[in-house]
Amino acid sequence: MLLGISIGSLSIPFSSIIDIFLEQWWGIAPSPDIPDTLVQIVMAIRLPRVVLAFLVGASLSLAGAAFQGLLKNPLADPYTLGVSSGASVGAVVVLFFHLQLPWFGSFTLPIMSIAFGLLTLFLVLFFTRAVDPRMSVETIILTGIIFSAFFSALISLMIALTGEELRQIITWLMGSVAMRSWKYVVMMLPFFIIGCLLLLVNHRELNAFAFGEEAAAHIGVHVAKRKLVILIGASLLTGAAVAVSGAIGFVGLVVPHMIRLVAGPNHRLLLPLSLLYGGAFLVLADLAARTMISPSELPIGIITSLIGAPLFAGLFLNRMKRKT
Amino acid sequence: MMLNVHDVSYQYGEKAVLQNITFTVEQGQFFGILGPNGSGKTTLLKLLSRELSLQKGTITLNAVPLASFSSKELARLVAVLPQSADSAFGYTVKETVELGRYAHQTGLFPTWxxxxxxxxxxALEQVGMAHKEQETIDCLSGGERQRVYLARALAQKPSLLFLDEPTNHMDIAQQIKLLDQLKKWTEENQLTVVAIFHDMNLASLYCDRLLLLHEGKMVGLGEPSDMIEEKQLETVFQASVRRQAHPVVSKPLLTFVPQTYSDTRQQNDSLSALTIAQDGEQIVITTPQPFKVLSSAVVGAGFQWATHFVNRHVPKHYRCDDPETEMKQYLQSHSFAVHRTIGMMTAVYLEDAVWIKSSEEEVPLFVMVTAGVGNAVDAAKAWEKRETAEGIGTINVFIFIDGQLNETAFVQAMMTTTEAKVKALYDAHVLDPETHTLATGTSTDCIAIASSQTGRLFEYAGTATPLGKAIGRFVYEATTEALRKYKKRRGDGK
Structure with a gap:
């Protein structure tokens, strides 16, 4: 059902070539006279990969939109708070030390990553509170930058010290949704659902925060409570996305902006549209990543920027023209 | 909505920002908070709107402590218009105002x-922004944006409205319009308004009561007319302040004296620099720098700053329904700057004008009089007269003083001049032609008291003071001489 929506929403804005490509691709799966191997490939490899790409894209865009609104800052993205850096540290630690947690097996990496991400969130919030009891957005952003810088340094340190795991670590950091089974989808889904709910319910509050915390308080928003809820929601989405796919850039920053240019800044529309288009965007990006120089694959982060930046520039230009 | 603030103090770290603030705002009141930057105004407003939490003292709304309201409850009672709260994103005007309804939407799934x-x-209608509801706020001017935020506050349907310098970014017309509107709402809808003002005159014009803050302390609380004291404001605002009456509204009007002012003006002997030009049509006295004048002249009556003093000769049968306009036209056609000119008219021949200048050791004074009494009136009997005489004859008196006069001195100078003039008429035995009693003046007499406002300060000009004595003497002498010349010419004419 989720995929159905994604295709539906995809087919409108993107060019018809890609459209045909997709229709063929999706037309195959349900028809009965297809060889089992193909069904197997689609169901066990392609479908979970696409679903995961969608979930990751949706999470990052939604989180990005929420961070931008909450922090009243168009430059904010899901990585502003340092949650992703924390999650990355968790993943790199696993790769570096070849950790294997009991019971979890190959899922050690995402589990550790999510744990580190959440830990980072609480560290950032705790630190912010210690510095500034009112937890103003400026302090939150600064704290996020401090923690991001520190964690990036940790990651660089491990990269510098590592030997044979180097390629593995770099590949992970660049981000990818390749070779992920349904289990990853299942693991991410609860975080995704909770995160989405927490954010979508708060669309009015996000509109208020977009005018600043004082203004939000004046119109009756319980600022401290709502801010915490939104931060947790966005961080859950970010942490989960980074844990399963690595730090994929650009989606969380640019998709909300593209939606704003088209549909306006009102979070009532902005949030669900960011979710849908963010997911669709990453599905497409992943498609491009693995087909452009097939049979080998490009890191998806490169594709998101390659597609996203010109698209964004085009929309931006268009809008400026209309204004003048 | 009654707002009660009792003994509120606040400090940032070690620094006390507010100390022992106590006041009450009644429902429907327009309450102004005044004070220089850093006096704690904004902190006080933040405490009132609960943006800052109270450290010491109590704040209650209708006797309920502020802290016991939930965020939404408070927002349904109280709305705030902050100095600036712009969004980084392009919301439309309507979307922005819709946010004001947040507190009214309750339940798990609130509906519009x-x-x-x-x-x-x-709300959009009230601030006059309804026609722009689909425009984005970043396309609006500062004043329009402020009105949109005001509409958002009004959409909250509050009983109490807090404003932090509401007229920032607005031009004068917009300021007056906004404040008029707010005032109307306080009167019609019993809306209570608490506003921080930068402009003391606007505050005094619109507020029912004012709170004056200085360095975090209350230095005044009360009605504007009781509050606006020159001395007090000078200590608080560190600027030279002068208070006057508003020309129309029963409120005080304040103005400031630039520190550089006295330096730019010539200090001494402004009287010897007077120039007098006379022809058959007019006598023009020109001062090298503007003199402050209190006069009853046809043009420039009341208090005025002037550099040109014109005594114009008009024909005996000069008749005009609107002499002021006619006189202004005359002055304009003779290239005078009307707003810097004191203009009087007389039918007397200007060659008969008398002027006297005081000698070196006396109070520096210059007096010019033209006198005609064909129209003499006894003020005590004027009520008996059947018709107002419209004949000729006017006594015009110009007095120039080198010195600083306050308002008391100006008014007393006026009185002393009148008394000396009456005495001159008395001694010259001028009679009211109809009542045949001693005349006290004519029906069209004018006096102008002009002072250089530099040099020696004269606080009084009554007949017991040096200035009063000089005025009395010179006005008497000049008037007597002018009357003599007038009588002589009349005698010759016969």
Whole structure:
């Protein structure tokens, strides 16, 4: 059902070539006279990969939109708070030390990553509170930058010290949704659902925060409570996305902006549209990543920027023209 | 909505920002908070709107402590218009105002009701932004944006409205319009308004009561007319302040004296620099720098700063329904700057004008008189006269003083001049032609008291003071001489 929506929403804005490509691709799966191997490939490899790409894209865009609104800052993205850096540290630690947690097996990496991400969130919030009891957005952003810088340094340190795991670590950091089974989808889904709910319910509050915390308080928003809820929601989405796919850039920053240019800044529309288009965007990006120089694959982060930046520039230009 | 603030103090770290603030705002009041930057105004407003939490003292709304309201409850009672709260994103005007309904939408899945829609439309209408509801706020001017935020506050349907310098970014017309509107709402809808003002005159014009803050302490609380004291404001605002009456509204009007002012003016002997030009049509006295004048002249009456003093000769049968306009036209056609000119008229021949200048050791004074008494009146009997005489004859008196006069001195100088003039008429035995009693003046007499406002300070000009004595003497002498010349010419004419 989720995929159905994604295709539906995809087919409108993107060019018809890609459209045909997709229709063929999706037309195959349900028809009965297809060889089992193909069904197997689609169901066990392609479908979970696409679903995961969608979930990751949706999470990052939604989180990005929420961070931008909450922090009243168009430059904010899901990585502003340092949650992703924390999650990355968790993943790199696993790769570096070849950790294997009991019971979890190959899922050690995402589990550790999510744990580190959440830990980072609480560290950032705790630190912010210690510095500034009112937890103003400026302090939150600064704290996020401090923690991001520190964690990036940790990651660089491990990269510098590592030997044979180097390629593995770099590949992970660049981000990818390749070779992920349904289990990853299942693991991410609860975080995704909770995160989405927490954010979508708060669309009015996000509109208020977009005018600043004082203004939000004046119109009756319980600022401290709502801010915490939104931060947790966005961080859950970010942490989960980074844990399963690595730090994929650009989606969380640019998709909300593209939606704003088209549909306006009102979070009532902005949030669900960011979710849908963010997911669709990453599905497409992943498609491009693995087909452009097939049979080998490009890191998806490169594709998101390659597609996203010109698209964004085009929309931006268009809008400026209309204004003048 | 009654707001009660009792003994509130606040400090940032070690620094006390507010100390022992106590006041009450009644429902429907327009309450102003005044004070220089850093006096704690904004901190006080933040405490009132609960943006900062109270450290010491109590704040209650209708006797309920502020802290016991939930965020939404408070927002339904109290709305705030901050100095600036712009969004980084391009919301439309309507979306922005709709946010004001947040506190009225309750429940787990709040819905947008007809009532919400109504409130938004009404608020937009009230601030006159309804026609721009689909425009984005970043396309608006500062003043328009402020009005949109005001509409958002109004959409909250508050009983109490807090404003932090509401007229920032607005031009004068917009300021007056906004404040008029707020005032109207306080009167019609019993809305209570608490506003921080930068402009003391606007505050005094619109507020029912004022709170004056200085370095975090209350230095005044009360009605504007009791509050605006020159001395007090000078200590608080560190600027030279002068208070006057508003020309129309029963409120005080304040003005400031630039520190550089006295330096730019010539200090001494401004009287010897007077120039007098006379021809058959007019006598023009020109001062090298503007003199402050209190006069009853046809043009420039009341208090005025002037550099040109014109005594114009008009024909005996000069008749005009609107002499002021006619005189202004005359002055304009003779290239005088009307707003810097004191203009009088007389039918007397200007060659008969008398002027006297005081000698070196006396109070520096210059007096010019033209006198005609064909129209003499006894003020005590004037009520008996059947018709107002419209004949010729006017006594015009110009007095120039080198010195600083305050308002008391100006008025006393006026009185002393009148008394000396009456005495001159008495001694010259001028009679009212109709009542045949001693005349006290004519029906069209004018006096102008002009002072250089530099040099020696004269606080009084009554007949017991040096200035009063000089005025009395010179006006008497000049008037007597002018009357003599007038009588002589009349005698010759016969």
């Amino acid at each position: 009701t007809e009532e919400d829609e109504q409130a938004v439309a009404e």
